[in-house]
Amino acid sequence: MEYLSTDKILVIDLNTTAIEEDELDDSLVEEKIGGVGITKYLYEKYQDDDPIVIGTGLLTGTTYPASASSQITAKSPVTGKLCHCPIIYKVGLEIKYSGFDYIVVKGRSDSPVYLWIHDGVADISDAADVWGKDVWESTDALRTFVGDDLLQTMMIGPAGENGSDYAQVCYNHWNSPDRFGFGKLFGAKNLKGFAFRGMGMIEVAEPEDYVERSLEILKEIKENDFLEKKGLAPMLTVLGEAGVEEWINPITHRNSADYFTPYATNTALFFDEDPELLKESEKDEPGILVSDIYALLSLKKLGLSADDAGRVLKASAKYGIDPFAVAKLSGKNTLEELTGAFDSLQGEVAIPGSGIFTPWCPTGPIFNDFDLSGDEEIMDWWERRQAVSMIFGIQPIFSLMCPELTEANMLELASMGTELELTQEVLDAVIENILG
Amino acid sequence: MGIQINALKCTNCMACEMVCSYHRDDGFAFLSACLVAYRAKEKKDYFGMLLKEEDVLIVARPEGIEINKIGEEADPDKKADASAKPMLLRESCDLCEDMDDYGPMCIAFCPVDAITLD
Structure with a gap:
């Protein structure tokens, strides 16, 4: 795909160390739009290899307000469900600019590794020097090794290495929205984590119109x-x-x-x-x-x-x-x-609704009421809002605050930016598929 | 007339850096920005902005503005960050003179109004 995209899907096999690149076809975007629409598709395509799928949203890293997030899609080793965890801070942004829209990690490595993704290049790197270190030590060590304090990481610490059900994939030095035990999944694959850095460029089909509409929406938000x-x-x-x-x-x-x-x-x-x-x-x-x-x-x-x-x-x-x-x-x-x-630790952390989105994100509107009433209506709205946020790459907490971020203007910008016809009917079908 | 930065209002969201680079590149990128969100001291929660103007490099720190004349010898006691961007190689701020509908893009897009026109 030419626009709002790096046009690359990376497929890494930890069993064989094979690294392949696929193109992101327009037809897949026309059918699944992006983000968790496509990470779920990729998960199902490679599900025999118990994949971890990293995906950016279609609008991630653009001038659409709050286009900050990417996401991890994988089967939770705790709940057994296919779950979606937002990638926040500046990490979600960096993934797209490092040169890939989607990354599929299959299989299990024989020894600890981390994945170094930079400027359209992917390496499986020996993690012997950071395995056993905590999240802060690991991130600091990789930043020092690469010589770049802006390296963005997704790392596990001792909890993930030891197989804790409560292990998180952390982002840079910080805790993450992961309530699914994805850290345990990383550890089971001998995958210490990811390091991202890139200075790529994302082309947009109608840049002037895209930026103008982005600013109009921002002004409404303000x-x-x-x-x-x-x-x-x-x-x-x-x-x-x-x-x-x-x-x-x-x-x-x-x-x-x-x-x-x-x-x-x-x-x-x-x-x-x-x-x-x-x-x-x-x-x-x-x-x-x-x-x-x-x-x-x-x-x-x-x-x-x-x-x-x-x-x-x-x-x-x-x-x-x-x-x-x-x-x-x-x-x-x-x-x-x-x-x-x-x-x-023993016991379970309850995951609300269909159990596929993280309750790190408040399960209702914040600051605005969105004209909602009743627990059932609010939960239905919340799950749909989470799905939409993770299709387009919108910061999932901010999307609960801001009625000005509408499905209609996300679709409008996505269509304008890609020159593809992305309709409400397509979005409804993608959401229905995600919510199962 | 020039850009004025209130680093204490800044939330380090990088919108300014994105649209500054867009103004040069007509695509979404960060490489060409003359206004950069400083975020290398993450564990210390220390952030601000760097702005390259024609003759000076403005460092908007939380504790105040520092103006460094380009061409002067750097303070040997100051350690450069490993990730320090080659700001001096970038084009200087032109106040987005070709963006007639917007004025300076960083001001238009800053969601917290941390950037103004002096």
Whole structure:
């Protein structure tokens, strides 16, 4: 495919170390659009090899607002279902610019490896030097090795290597939306993770029109009053959780956004540094970046101080374990007990609805009501909204805030950008297929 | 007249970098931007922006603006990041003079109004 695409599907066989490239045919996009529409198709095509499929959205990395996300599609080793996990921060963006729209990883390696994806080239690299290291050590080691601090990673830590059901695939240094145990799946394949970097260019069929419409949509979005707020705490407040802002604000450093996402959905907590420090900290690891509002809330509800909650989140990110599972399933309520319980968690984290989307993402609208009422209507809307976000590559939390991001204007921009006829009927069929 | 950056309002979303490069390339990329989101100190949550103008390199840090005259010798005590982009090789900001409908693209597309025209 010529537009909004790298035109490349990468297929990596860890059994044989074979690396193949396929073209992304227009006909597949006309039928499945993109994102999880196509990752599910690729999963089914290669399902005998228990694949992990990484996919970008059709609009990912463009001027469409909040076009930040990519996704992992794989069978959860915990639930047995085919699940979809958003890839957030700046990692989802980097995948497309590293030169591939989709990456299929088949089989299992005999020894630990990581996949180094850069500027349209893919390498299976020996991970002996990082296997056994935690997520932070691994990301730092690869960035140092490559000589690029902007290298974007998806890594597992000891939890994934040891086969924990609660192991996450972490993004750069941070916990991720993974509630599916995808970290365990990586570990079982001897796959430490991915490193991405690229300076590619994405062509667009009608660039001037595409950019003009993007700006019109952005201007509509900016009319929302909630954009005066930033970070996790206001989200929890509007979701009905009182007292979070008073608890967390004293250690909040700054809030940051995923690529071109108008609301800053990430909050940095400083507990080994003055949170009000503006200049660069002289400490290497002053705190933690948090995107998981429910992990944060669960730690608060255990009675932890915000400082100790931040330390649990940091230890979880390093170990590569779901901090929500740590808070909910460990039965512990002190910093020392919680961080000592990573290897002894038992029980299940409930996955709502059809069980294919992550409850890291709040299961209802945020800041706006979208004219919804009743639990069933809200859950149906949420699952459809998640599917749409992950077809087009939209930051999935922001899509719950913003009615101006419509299916109609996503289709409009996708059609304008690709010169393909992508209709509501096609989108409805893709969503129906995803939701099964 | 020039670009003014409020690094404290910035949320490091990179929209400015994308549309700056688009203005040069007519495609989506980051390689040609003269305005770059600085994000190399990720663990320290330290971010801001770099802007190349004709004679100066503006570093918009959270603690304030630093203006470095291009051609002057760099401070030997400052360690460069491994990922420091070759900003000096890029074209200077032209305030998107050819984008008649928009003015500077970084200002039009900044979702948090961290960039203004001075």
